[in-house]
Amino acid sequence: MATIIPLADLRAPDRTDALAAFAREAALAPAVGGALADARGRGLHDLRISVTDRCNFRCVYCMPKDVFGRDYPFLAHADLLSFEEIARVARVFVDLGVRKIRLTGGEPLLRKNVERLIAMLRALGDVDLTLTTNGALLARKAADLRAAGLSRITVSLDSLDDATFRAMNDVDFPVARVLEGIDAAAAAGLAPIKINMVVKRGMNEASILPMARRFKGSGHIVRFIEFMDVGATNGWRMDDVVPAAEIVRTIGAQMPLVPADPNYEGEVAERWRYADGGGEIGVIASVTQAFCRDCTRARLSTDGKVYTCLFATDGYDLRTLVRGGFDDAALARAVAAIWRRRDDRYSEIRTADTPRTPKVEMSYIGG
Ligand code: SF4
Numbered sequence: 479m480a481t482i483i484p485l486a487d488l489r490a491p492d493r494t495d496a497l498a499a500f501a502r503e504a505a506l507a508p509a510v511g512g513a514l515a516d517a518r519g520r521g522l523h524d525l526r527i528s529v530t531d532r533c534n535f536r537c538v539y540c541m542p543k544d545v546f547g548r549d550y551p552f553l554a555h556a557d558l559l560s561f562e563e564i565a566r567v568a569r570v571f572v573d574l575g576v577r578k579i580r581l582t583g584g585e586p587l588l589r590k591n592v593e594r595l596i597a598m599l600r601a602l603g604d605v606d607l608t609l610t611t612n613g614a615l616l617a618r619k620a621a622d623l624r625a626a627g628l629s630r631i632t633v634s635l636d637s638l639d640d641a642t643f644r645a646m647n648d649v650d651f652p653v654a655r656v657l658e659g660i661d662a663a664a665a666a667g668l669a670p671i672k673i674n675m676v677v678k679r680g681m682n683e684a685s686i687l688p689m690a691r692r693f694k695g696s697g698h699i700v701r702f703i704e705f706m707d708v709g710a711t712n713g714w715r716m717d718d719v720v721p722a723a724e725i726v727r728t729i730g731a732q733m734p735l736v737p738a739d740p741n742y743e744g745e746v747a748e749r750w751r752y753a754d755g756g757g758e759i760g761v762i763a764s765v766t767q768a769f770c771r772d773c774t775r776a777r778l779s780t781d782g783k784v785y786t787c788l789f790a791t792d793g794y795d796l797r798t799l800v801r802g803g804f805d806d807a808a809l810a811r812a813v814a815a816i817w818r819r820r821d822d823r824y825s826e827i828r829t830a831d832t833p834r835t836p837k838v839e840m841s842y843i844g845g
Pocket residue numbers: 764769770773774775786787788789822823824825826
């Protein structure tokens with residue numbers, strides 16, 4: 479039975495002020511030259527931007543209904559960064575070396591007129607602009623997203639079995655509607671489409687083979703994701719993790735696989751090709767095969783905090799600087815200082831006994 483942590487305990491011991499002070503001091507300090515690398519020599523390549531903390535699903539591994547119910551204190555609209563503010567911060571990150579921007583949430587397609595933001599980000603130049611969605615609204619939005627300048631899209635789908643999927647999204651949402659969204663995205667040219675499946679033992683491991691079979695030869699890439707101890711509310715236990723090696727073995731026994739090289743340094747998914755040329759799959763093994771050594775990802779929360787790790791406890795408040803009259807050069811100095819100071823490697827040190835500290839929720843900063 480999942481351990482539900484009371485709302486009050488979700489509030490982490492507050493280091494926000496100290497981090498905000500750090501960002502502010504760095505913004506005021508002279509610039510530091512040289513290539514931008516963190517304390518472990520990792521560059522800054524990816525920015526994940528959460529555009530809303532709300533979602534129309536209640537996936538059990540991310541936003542359990544017991545916690546994220548009617549009285550959950552979601553952010554007020556005034557607290558969210560505006561599209562203009564997001565685009566400004568993104569430009570600062572791009573100038574510092576970011577080449578891939580992923581829009582996330584909550585569910586990003588719930589943010590009204592998100593296409594407008596995509597067009598602003600598209601104007602930043604040669605950036606790989608992608609978005610992760612649960613697919614619920616995709617069928618009617620795909621063409622507009624593409625027209626606004628989105629390069630690619632990732633759709634979450636945890637099973638093809640309708641009962642299993644409805645149980646995992648916990649809002650009784652049907653598989654068919656997500657498949658319609660995937661088809662609409664393909665028709666709109668948002669390919670290659672990546673399909674993320676979180677595998678939780680005891681819930682959907684029987685869906686691994688049907689998912690692989692369904693999308694083999696389609697050009698779409700299914701990425702099987704190990705169930706992670708993100709946040710503090712999803713009742714994570716190591717026993718519920720289906721290791722990536724087991725997933726690859728399960729598929730490979732039926733449809734032989736060969737390892738494939740990463741597309742670029744820091745790519746999250748480990749790639750496997752079907753030996754018969756039927757395309758590829760990916761596995762994202764944060765629990766059993768940590769990939770922190772070349773993690774180049776920063777995250778921007780909906781209300782303007784920078785998080786340097788998915789499993790962080792606190793973030794650096796940039797919104798105060800953005801709304802406080804600091805110019806872009808000052809913002810860049812703050813971001814550079816935050817990155818240089820970064821030494822996160824949570825997945826390398828996590829074990830089955832790692833205490834469940836109140837980490838930031840994935841629905842707040844995106845996956
Ligand atoms: S645990 Fe943190 S540092 Fe490691 S790969 Fe994930 S986000 Fe990067």
